[in-house]
Amino acid sequence: MDLDIKKDLTSSWFKTLQDAFCDDIKKIENNKTDFKSTNWKRNKLKDEGGGEYRILKNGKVFEKVGVNFSKVYGKFPKEYKKNIPGAEKNAKFWASGISVVMHMKNPLIPAMHFNTRYICTTYDWFGGGMDVTPSKVDKTEKKDFHNILKKMCNRHSPHYYTKYKKWCDEYFYLHHRKEPRGIGGIFFDYKKNNFEENFKFVRDCGVTFQLIFNKIIQRKIKKKWTMKEKERQYVKRGRYAEFNLLYDRGTKFGLQTGGNIKAILMSLPPKAKWE
Amino acid sequence: MDLDIKKDLTSSWFKTLQDAFCDDIKKIENNKTDFKSTNWKRNKLKDEGGGEYRILKNGKVFEKVGVNFSKVYGKFPKEYKKNIPGAEKNAKFWASGISVVMHMKNPLIPAMHFNTRYICTTYDWFGGGMDVTPSKVDKTEKKDFHNILKKMCNRHSPHYYTKYKKWCDEYFYLHHRKEPRGIGGIFFDYKKNNFEENFKFVRDCGVTFQLIFNKIIQRKIKKKWTMKEKERQYVKRGRYAEFNLLYDRGTKFGLQTGGNIKAILMSLPPKAKWE
Numbered sequence: 001m002d003l004d005i006k007k008d009l010t011s012s013w014f015k016t017l018q019d020a021f022c023d024d025i026k027k028i029e030n031n032k033t034d035f036k037s038t039n040w041k042r043n044k045l046k047d048e049g050g051g052e053y054r055i056l057k058n059g060k061v062f063e064k065v066g067v068n069f070s071k072v073y074g075k076f077p078k079e080y081k082k083n084i085p086g087a088e089k090n091a092k093f094w095a096s097g098i099s100v101v102m103h104m105k106n107p108l109i110p111a112m113h114f115n116t117r118y119i120c121t122t123y124d125w126f127g128g129g130m131d132v133t134p135s136k137v138d139k140t141e142k143k144d145f146h147n148i149l150k151k152m153c154n155r156h157s158p159h160y161y162t163k164y165k166k167w168c169d170e171y172f173y174l175h176h177r178k179e180p181r182g183i184g185g186i187f188f189d190y191k192k193n194n195f196e197e198n199f200k201f202v203r204d205c206g207v208t209f210q211l212i213f214n215k216i217i218q219r220k221i222k223k224k225w226t227m228k229e230k231e232r233q234y235v236k237r238g239r240y241a242e243f244n245l246l247y248d249r250g251t252k253f254g255l256q257t258g259g260n261i262k263a264i265l266m267s268l269p270p271k272a273k274w275e
Numbered sequence: 276m277d278l279d280i281k282k283d284l285t286s287s288w289f290k291t292l293q294d295a296f297c298d299d300i301k302k303i304e305n306n307k308t309d310f311k312s313t314n315w316k317r318n319k320l321k322d323e324g325g326g327e328y329r330i331l332k333n334g335k336v337f338e339k340v341g342v343n344f345s346k347v348y349g350k351f352p353k354e355y356k357k358n359i360p361g362a363e364k365n366a367k368f369w370a371s372g373i374s375v376v377m378h379m380k381n382p383l384i385p386a387m388h389f390n391t392r393y394i395c396t397t398y399d400w401f402g403g404g405m406d407v408t409p410s411k412v413d414k415t416e417k418k419d420f421h422n423i424l425k426k427m428c429n430r431h432s433p434h435y436y437t438k439y440k441k442w443c444d445e446y447f448y449l450h451h452r453k454e455p456r457g458i459g460g461i462f463f464d465y466k467k468n469n470f471e472e473n474f475k476f477v478r479d480c481g482v483t484f485q486l487i488f489n490k491i492i493q494r495k496i497k498k499k500w501t502m503k504e505k506e507r508q509y510v511k512r513g514r515y516a517e518f519n520l521l522y523d524r525g526t527k528f529g530l531q532t533g534g535n536i537k538a539i540l541m542s543l544p545p546k547a548k549w550e
Contacts, residue, residue: 177536234546238543245517246521261452272516272546274543
């Protein structure tokens with residue numbers, strides 16, 4: 001398949017998914033709170049793409065949720081290109097993706113994160129994943145979440161779940177605190193060759209995340225919580241901010257490729273505490 | 276002078292200063308709120324030093340203030356030693372220092388930061404500085420703060436103020452947002468040779484910071500503030516957390532040399548918001 005067609009297919013899918021997620025979120029908010037949408041360009045002088053980030057704040061259910069779409073292209077900065085497969089000798093790149101971070105008002109509902117992306121340098125590959133960060137232990141929720149992920153992965157390969165779960169556990173880990181960010185999920189990167197199979201898997205990830213976040217939220221949307229639980233959530237969010245600023249690959253990618261600051265840091269919690 | 280004597284003199288001074296700062300802070304709190312002090316060791320199995328961090332929280336004036344003393348020694352991890360002057364070939368090091376971060380309840384009073392340290396590898400040198408981060412513009416305060424610093428620097432060398440002010444402006448800068456952390460101050464590092472002169476300057480920095488924080492606080496301690504100003508402070512603190520996690524050299528040094536997590540991250544604000 002022609003690379004241009006691949007780019008069109010993937011970026012269209014990410015855009016469609018952004019709409020689908022936002023529709024669901026608005027429905028959960030009974031259509032009483034809306035997203036604020038911002039379009040941005042990577043370069044004001046010449047066309048290097050850009051994106052649209054949508055943020056909904058202070059909802060009844062979502063304290064802050066960002067749904068971010070981007071399609072950017074150009075050249076990697078000198079210092080950065082050595083870190084990117086296939087860009088060592090040719091700094092040209094094209095990248096499109098969607099990322100979602102949900103910070104919930106009810107501290108019994110976990111923070112949820114999803115991201116998928118398609119990147120072209122002299123190679124082209126998919127990356128992405130999803131993970132869940134509760135501030136209170138809930139074994140049923142954890143089991144259910146991982147079961148759904150396992151089933152989804154098995155639809156594509158019997159090897160995916162074990163591999164991508166492990167990758168997730170290793171990636172979403174706060175080394176300085178020696179603690180995991182949350183209850184894990186799946187994470188994958190540099191998924192190249194076999195575009196059609198991989199794209200099918202990536203689409204399934206999107207649809208599955210939609211199913212997951214709706215399910216997790218509905219289960220607890222009416223559960224009462226205490227101020228003590230809310231305080232624990234603020235502290236857990238401090239850890240979330242630490243991870244994103246100290247380790248996150250997407251944050252670094254964005255900051256170093258001239259992405260939009262607000263779109264990149266959309267993942268930071270609305271309010272966090274450090275003890 | 277013998278290196279062991281230098282180590283004793285500097286670490287004793289940092290320890291004395293820790294006491295002096297804490298006494299002043301307690302006095303500002305009318306002795307009604309006290310520090311919680313924690314001693315920690317770098318290595319449980321063998322003596323590699325450690326430190327004592329003191330945190331006071333939820334005072335009438337200080338929302339959170341940490342005063343941190345440490346004296347650590349041992350070997351730098353392989354990956355880290357190449358970043359440290361004089362440690363490329365011999366990873367052995369000794370380091371002692373004091374650091375202070377003040378997050379104030381009254382949003383009209385700026386956050387204040389101070390640090391001085393003495394580090395020995397195959398060389399030995401001083402580093403440190405202080406800077407001030409208001410969430411509301413106050414030209415008088417800025418002018419006064421820089422005047423005091425300038426006078427202090429000039430007592431030691433006519434070149435220091437210009438040089439160290441510039442270094443501070445460059446260091447405490449949020450590149451991703453293209454904005455300075457606050458109103459600057461002074462910053463210096465790798466100050467070697469001439470131990471006695473340098474140590475005199477470093478002691479003057481400590482005494483001067485004591486004078487500065489008392490003055491800044493007294494000027495505004497009774498000023499009324501609004502919730503809007505408090506909200507602005509929370510957002511400014513989000514930037515503070517970003518700086519410390521994305522760029523701060525001391526944070527990286529601590530995290531990568533097996534320092535105490537709570538002591539290292541003591542600088543993070545008690546509560547922060549992201550818009």
